[in-house]
Amino acid sequence: MTLGASITPEGIRFAVCSSSARRLWVSLFDDSGAREIDRLELNPEGEGVHALLVPGLGNGTRYGFRADGDYAPERGLWFDPNKLLIDPYAVEVDRPYQYHWRLAAKRNEGADTSSLMPKAIAHSLPKPQPPQPPLFRPGGLIYELNVRSFTMLHPDVPEAQRGTIAALAHPAVVEHLKRLGVSAVELMPITASIDERHLPPLGLNNAWGYNPVTFMALDPRLAPGGLSELRDTVAALSEAGIGTILDLVFNHTGESDRLGPTLSLRGLDARTYYRHMPDGRLANDTGTGNTVACDHPVVQRMVLDTLRHFVRHAGVDGFRFDLAPVLGRVDGTFDPEAPLLEAIAGDPVLADRVLIAEPWDIGATGYQLGNFRPPYLEWNDRYRDDVRRFWRGDAGAIGALATRLAGSSDVFG
Incomplete structure (x- = not known):
């Protein structure tokens, strides 16, 4: 239905x-x-x-x-x-x-x-595209970028196009990515988001986009051309041999804690869409005031429908999941074989996509680096930290760097 x-x-x-x-x-x-x-x-x-x-x-x-x-x-x-x-x-x-x-x-x-x-x-969606194998393969270079800031000041991009998804398809931008040897761009969140309530009084905005309201609708500031703008940009990057990975936030929404705004899921059925503590309080494994109930069948269907939507109608190569342990929490506890994680990995539309987990949240047992099962890849903060220590000149950093460059067998062995 x-x-x-x-x-x-x-x-x-x-x-x-x-x-x-x-x-x-x-x-x-x-x-x-x-x-x-x-x-x-x-x-x-x-x-x-x-x-x-x-x-x-x-x-x-x-x-x-x-x-x-x-x-x-x-x-x-x-x-x-x-x-x-x-x-x-x-x-x-x-x-x-x-x-x-x-x-x-x-x-x-x-x-x-x-x-x-x-x-x-309401819109009729474009005809689903024939599935193409993802361009990105493990070992390639992923360029994580914020769509708005990446091209906002680029002199070669037409002014009206700067800061949008379409700007990523501009020849000057594509050529820059090719010179760097980029295998795939990972777009920080491009779905419509809302500022946290403490920002407007300070004259500030959330530039990063990690505060969505719903999961499919693109931010009109980033995609004034709607879904077709994303689809055309993905196609142009693909033509240049560059894949597109979307950073998606399924762990929380901008409705925040009990003092937050009522915008969508909370007003429709908060007990279905959000996890609650036994005393009725909103669970907060995300640090944002709420946690999406990814172990509920209605939510699981919504997540799967969202992922299929971006593959079928925009042709994206894969996804990076923000605070991914939330997707694997069952009754509040992380399970690497959780129904949603298994459903994504086994879905006919999604099974061959690039699936990258950010393997931590702030809840109990939230640090799960090395515990996501194939085909999930993981962001490795141990690599990040040890590379930083090496460049800083910390004692003993060379051995740790060697372990990281060799694939972090201490974590993933």
Whole structure:
């Protein structure tokens, strides 16, 4: 059963999953996204899915969800129909997220948030691309880069294109990467994210993007051309023999702790989408205030659907998973054979992709370097630290450096 906004010859079928909400609606907006023109209740279809086919709608429709039920944050229930919620399966949003205190207001203490929220845009996805073997192979050079800063000041890139995904396909940029011998670029998060609440009062922004709201929709500042911009850039890099790896954040969202904003998953069904402690508090294995419940079947499906989305419709070569032990936590404990890790590695669409784990989080038993099973590769902080010690001239650093350059058999043997 497809979730999100599915465009059909009859109209758009909206579907969202919530096992705790009593009522769910889709809010439809005008072409500017400023005015709500209709609010239609979704119908329960079983297994927590609520859906509705709305005739006459098509590409470009702007929408959001609303949910109602108990409001008891101490029990993981945050329902408030005044909060407009982004579809977890949104493939595009019409503007960047901006933090506002009203997004975090308690029920009955804040006005409707639709004026503060981006709207999801329904789109027919491009035809899936024929699968191609990943260009990158272990042993090649991965260039990790922040899309915005990498080309923001590049004199050869047209000014309007600087700081975007499209700029990575510019001949001057491609030639630079080739001169360096880059095998693959690893793009730091490019999905739409929100600033943490302490940043706006300081006049600061989160430049890195590690604070997503949902997992598929690209940040419109980085990809003004939407998914096709990513697909075209991946193709151009591939033509030059350079693979593309996406850094994805499935371990937490920008809804933060109990004082954070209600933007999507929290307002739809926080008890399904986030891990909670036995006393009802949000688990915090990430240091951000919440932890995505990657051992829940609904979340596992969402992660797999996201990965397939970027392979089928953008042709990416692989993924780097931020705080990857969260993906392998079952009832809070890391398991290298966790269902989600096994499902990714065994999925027909994903099995041959490059899969790189950042092998630590801040939860109990969170440091798991060397414990991810093949085909997962791992970021090795022991290598990083020992190379630094060598260049600093620390005593005894030469032997450690030799071990790292030889493949860190003490960790991976």
